[in-house]
Amino acid sequence: MSAPIRIGIVGTGGIARVHADNIAKLGDQAVIVGAVDVDPERLAGFQAEFGVEAGYGSLEELLAQGKPDIVHLCTPPGLHKEQALVALAAGVDVLSEKPPALSLAEIDELVAAEQASGAHFATVSQHRFGGRAKWLRERLADGRLGRPFVAVCNTLWYRPDSYFDVPWRGNWAIEGGGPTMGHGIHQLDTLLSILGPWSEVVAVSARQARPVATEDLSTAIVTFENGAVATVVNSLLSPRETSYLRFDFEFATVELEHLYGYGDDNWKITPAPGHEEEVEALWAEGPHGNSGHAAQFREVIVAREQGLPLPVETASARRTLELIAGIYASSFTGARVATGDIDADSPFYTSMEGSGAPWREALVAAE
Incomplete structure (x- = not known):
């Protein structure tokens, strides 16, 4: 031993x-x-x-x-x-x-x-390691659920003003961003681990209510190399909190709803008409097991x-950070952002704030 x-x-x-x-x-x-x-x-x-x-x-x-x-x-x-x-x-x-x-x-x-x-x-990235997340990655690999078409990736959480009394929260220089970076990264990473590489993102971010320099809300539409399209929402303004992932395949819809961690009971599958028998048999196979740090x-x-390299390895973590940078870049410039666009010449390469949040001047004036 x-x-x-x-x-x-x-x-x-x-x-x-x-x-x-x-x-x-x-x-x-x-x-x-x-x-x-x-x-x-x-x-x-x-x-x-x-x-x-x-x-x-x-x-x-x-x-x-x-x-x-x-x-x-x-x-x-x-x-x-x-x-x-x-x-x-x-x-x-x-x-x-x-x-x-x-x-x-x-x-x-x-x-x-x-x-x-x-x-x-x-x-x-503990949510990658639950049994059903592994099961979905296997289904993408073997194609037994058919093609992936549509996905939903929502981090709808609630943080009151007092949450940001901790000095490093809501701060570009220390936290790196708002819910897109610090909170939605959990679900975004799981989404990417299942659907694979993304190719393009278009996004909007806002500072709606919280006393922060970063955003407190972002939304995005992400296109993947395999053709799937996902909608993404990251919020700290949502009183009914939930973490929600949905994948619509050719033969079934697979859903996960939880908050900070999941077990088998948090997952649900709905077969497409005419595919009930094979989908239910697939679902019964597993693997099973909770997500979590352990x-x-x-x-x-x-x-x-x-x-071997330790999971989650740097190349995979970088792909998630690149999508987050792409969300900020699209939000603040109004442009569509493709993988590879954010290189060393981009202001978003060295800071997620990049060229500057649209509300930055108003914050400086208020100070």
């Missing part, structure tokens, strides 16, 4: 607790060897709650003294890239919370650092044991 993977947790806020809870589900496959936080009191509370003996004030101390095999970045988004570069330079694998970087330029830096170090960088962590361990 292999020795347990040695995990270091960087940042000990709310998402770090999700990581620690799910690492515990791995049993003797993994152990937390240390945690890092700049707030000693918060760090001590985390250590006491999860039985973590070693606490550190910096990532560098963790790497030097804790000797982790992999670090989990549970810090605010604006810190992910620099922390990942430090760990990769030390030859240590990285699993970063979303978003992994604030721009395409930053993710490209991580790709280069990963290649130079030989260590692996991966992004947490499901992805297990896949990470398997990949490490086999010497």
Whole structure:
């Protein structure tokens, strides 16, 4: 039996607790060897709650003294890239919370650092790893549901003004964007993992109500290389919260409705007339199982044991970030954006705000 993977947790806020809870589900496959936080009191509370003996004030101390095999970045988004570069330079694998970087330029830096170090960088995208998401990817591959025609990808969440009292929220420089970047990325990533590469996007974003520099609402129409077309809504203004994905295939509609995580009961399939028998037989096959961090962590361990890139690998995470950049670029310029359009000459390559949100001047004037 292999020795347990040695995990270091960087940042000990709310998402770090999700990581620690799910690492515990791995049993003797993994152990937390240390945690890092700049707030000693918060760090001590985390250590006491999860039985973590070693606490550190910096990532560098963790790497030097804790000797982790992999670090989990549970810090605010604006810190992910620099922390990942430090760990990769030390030859240590990285699993970063979303978003992994604030721009395409930053993710490209991580790709280069990963290649130079030989260590692996991966992004947490836990909704990819539920059983039914895997089942749908298999159906795209074998074509047994027919061609994909239409999709819906909605992140309709609610965040009050007080949510943005935390300084880095709603801030381009630290969070990287609004719900398109920080919230809708969950469903967008799952959509792309199922339907495959996108080819073009046209979008609208708005700052309707929240006291933020970023958007609080975006909508988009995304065309995929396989011909499917998806509508996307990302909102922090929706009192009845839901995360909703719908895929209309030639022979069936498949739907997922949940909030922050799903099980088999959150999925529904509706056969097209005349295809009931074969679709119901397909649905009964599985695979089954909940989404969640533990499901992805297990896949990470398997990949490490086999010497493979860790899921979700940088190339795949970059495709999701490129779509997000495309949504902002289309929203702020009014243009249709195709894959590959946002290169190093584009202002949207180095910042999701790019050429500037339409409401920026009004915000500056108000200040």
